[in-house]
Amino acid sequence: NTVKLKSEIITSLKNTLNALGQDPNATHIENDIAKIDIDRQRFRLDGSVFITLFDKKNNKKHEGYVFIKDLPSYFKNYKLFETLQRMKNLIRY
Numbered sequence: 846n847t848v849k850l851k852s853e854i855i856t857s858l859k860n861t862l863n864a865l866g867q868d869p870n871a872t873h874i875e876n877d878i879a880k881i882d883i884d885r886q887r888f889r890l891d892g893s894v895f896i897t898l899f900d901k902k903n904n905k906k907h908e909g910y911v912f913i914k915d916l917p918s919y920f921k922n923y924k925l926f927e928t929l930q931r932m933k934n935l936i937r938y
Contacts, residue, residue: 861913
């Protein structure tokens with residue numbers, strides 16, 4: 846079951862990148878406001894993948910796990926990711 850789940854997660858990442866008009870096998874995606882490096886080797890079975898987001902306007906770097914389904918939102922609006930990471934840092938588990 847774990848192998849099947851991993852395969853589904855990788856397929857989901859490929860489909861998401863393709864829907865964004867990017868190479869499905871890309872390790873980074875970029876637009877005029879942000880660059881997202883995707884660590885394809887670091888993903889969780891809950892459907893999240895580790896990314897590093899570079900804010901081009903403010904020259905800031907943010908990193909952490911995000912759900913693959915949320916990548917388009919972060920790609921279009923990096924402030925969402927920045928806010929999410931700030932909240933995670935404030936709330937300790």
